Structures are given as structure tokens and as C-alpha cells.
Amino acid sequence: MPRFASLLPASTASPDATEALGQALAARLHPGDIVAIYGDLGAGKTHLTRGIVRGLGGDPDDVSSPTFALVQTYRAPGFAVHHIDTYRLDGPDAFRAIGGDDLLDDPSAVTVVEWPERIASLLPLETLHLALRHGPGDVRTLEETHG
Template structure:
């Protein structure tokens, strides 16, 4: 089973296309953690995932004041951004755990801010800025389910 892979992107559109290809493979209960600096391209990637999940609702943007944006699609997309969250307690108020491993796909930006809350089973994608328009995506599968998704995604 593949547990790690490195992918290159040379434009925002290319990052979205990578996200879209993954989105087509995702199923209810999947969790994707997106890591990387401000402006790395995490939200750009989620926009692609949304397309792959046939999300037709409003634009997928970085949630500014909300932590979770729900988008109906082939299965629901829960786009979560933990950047502005200060205390882990707030996660409980959000009902955060119910978004993970539930009836939809959870894509979580800045999951590394709350490492203890990360489920054992998840596909982690770290986006590195390698140039003005270039990005390196390092994907690591945690668990067999994530490994299966990764294998199909890059295969």
C-alpha cells in the first residue's frame, strides 16, 4: 500500500485539478487534513475537491468568521478552517467530531494547530511554496482507508 507521495503543481488551476481528482474518489467519512503556510494553496485545493464532489453551491472560500462551511454535493463537503480557533474547547462547541467520519467528507485546513484532535485515519496533504506559482504537495496516508484513496489518486 502506498503511504506517501509527492506531487508538483505549477499553477492555482493545477492545484485545483489535483483536488478535483481526489474529490472524485472521496467517500462519506473520509478526512483530509491540509497543512501549509498562509497562502500555500489549501483553499485552492479544497475548491478542486468541491468540484470533484459535484458541489454546485456558492463559491468555496476560506471561511473568515465561520469555522465550518457545509456544501451539499455527491456527499456533503465539510470545509473546516482551524486557523482562527484559539482553544480546543471551541471544537466541542462546534460539534467538530461529528463532522469527522460522518455522513460527509471533512477537509480541514490547519489541522496541525490541534494535533490531538486529528483522527488516526486521515489523508494528510502538506503544501509547500516552492516558487511564485509552484507548489509541492506531500501526501501522507494515515490508515488503510487513506492509503487506498492515495493509491487511486496518484495511480
């Protein structure tokens, strides 16, 4: 049974709706989970992440695009949320060099990864894979995939 059955696939028509969808997904997340979010530039990966952080009880205002920071960690009640954006990384070796594999191995955090295809070989089997796609205009679709 897919983790997000009954919630996905879904489509949204605004950034706020994508954030609300992320918030709904968060109700099914637990520490130790890794969420890989695929999608083109501007697909809405960071908006979805902001909703996930809100849904986990963190402060969504802390969530900006970590494209330059590569990794940000937020506090949720009782655990951390790691937010990784590999867009500017060359690949798994560069990811390991910044300690990224330790984040993927953190059983006490929920970890969200934008551009997960760059580190595909490092993602554990139990990773939850979400694909966000552009529709016409402001429409976006989200579905759970197998990576």
C-alpha cells in the first residue's frame, strides 16, 4: 500500500494549495522517513516542503530554497527536519563530502530531498518518492512513484 494512498495523486492550482497538500502528507510521516521530491525548476518542491514542515509542527517561514545552503535543518516538536537541495552538487561524492549521507541516516529526523536524482545511489530502499509536474498555468500534479 503506498504511504500516501487516498491523498495522491493530486493536483493543485496555486502555491498555497501545494503547501496545503504538503501539510496533509506530513500527517503520514515519522522520524526516519526520507522524502525524495522530483520535479523541474519551479515545479513547487520547496512549496511542498514548506507545507510538510508546517504539518510536522515546524515554522514554515524558516523554509527557503536551500539551493545555496544545500542543507537546512528545522525544528519540529521532538525531532528535526532536514531539507537538502542537491541541485548545485556534482553527485554522490560531493554529497558525502558535506556530510549528507549522515543526514540520510538520521533515524530521529524527517529528511526531504530536492533533486534526489543527483544522489540516487545513496537513497535507501525505503525512501518515499514524490514526483511534482507542471500542468498548464499554475497547475501542478503530484504523485507517489517508485523512484
